[in-house]
Amino acid sequence: MKALLNKLNWRYATKKFDHSKKVSSENLKILLEAARLTASSYGLQPYHFYVIEEANIRTKLKKASFDQPQITDASHLLVLANKPTFDATMIDDYIANIMAVRGLSKDDLLGFSQTMKSTLLDQADTFKGSWTSNQAYIVLGNLMTVAAEMKIDTCPMEGFDKAQYNEILGLTDKGLNTAVVLAVGYRSADDATQNYPKVRYSKEQIITHI
Template identity: 45%
Template sequence: MRLIENLKWRYATKKFNPSKNINEADLETLKEAIQLSVSSYGLQLYKVLVIKDHKLRKELKDASWNQAQITDSSHLFVFCNYTERCEKHIDNYIQATAKIQGSPLDKLSAYGDFIKGSLSQKTDSEWISWSEKQTYLALSNLLMACAELKIDACPMEGFESDKYNEILGLKRKGLNAAVIAPVGFRSEEDHTQFRKKVRKPMDILFELV
């Protein structure tokens, strides 16, 4: 199965080749893979910044424990969750569903009300936790698409979210940097690529009930 072989190939790249960049066609494929990600209720309550600008990434490197992947990679993907409860997102989703699927808007309004009612039951802390988790679903699609295209990536939580929010002006947009992923091409000097994967054995990881 090609998927399995691709997943065996990928690893969390520690050292990128700064001279190699992703071409525009592959970049669009990565973006489409993220766009097609699953999400709770289909809402996709996040925004993804794709940062190419080197000067900006140098600022972000300082807020990322000075990790070289931030600046040496081809692009930096920053997955941002929405921090504020806003029914507009749900209304927009229902309207888009009606338009794309050709369904009468009035028949979808009850589903919209159901989503609003369900999400309103979450406490503020539950909302933040839930919305941040949504970004990880999208991140997974990025990692699998990268593996398919033989593009390297490194999912990272090792950064200061508050500083990212300040540098990127996210707070005023109601956004929060939840998780990041530099993508590009591995350096031949990255010895991490030669390490064997360490994973739990199947009989320990899985239990048939």
């Protein structure tokens, strides 16, 4: 466990990536599998992941990200997109998936399906959008920890224009919205940020045992 904490101390929001260092396809697959395995509320997985390598698209995304260099310099850019709204179809698709994977009938899952529908479907789109975005942020946290465990650097990013990202990536037509972005790669040796001590509240300030 100490080793994992050392890696969490080692990781930092990388400001300058070494553009020449690429994450291998094998390691990328592990990261994406970790994303896929992330827990979500009810297990609904109301999101989709984009892996962006294409240089022209990344140049456009950089412009839509206040010119932050991580967007083009990192090995890969992961865009975690959430569903800004949804209807019964999303729940029915999930139920069909459970039926197939676990060999259950529709009747077996009727109560679960009705619970999800009665809890979620009458909510306003503003609630639905922020709820699905919350789920995408759990993926973000999981990805950062797994990447650190593999000594892969990341920068979580929400400093970008969502409308422009949605436009560049054609997300709106697909019923998606950019929730948050993770630049993935390897730090540049001359990124001074890696030497900055971590700024965190003390355990006493941030943890209460009751």
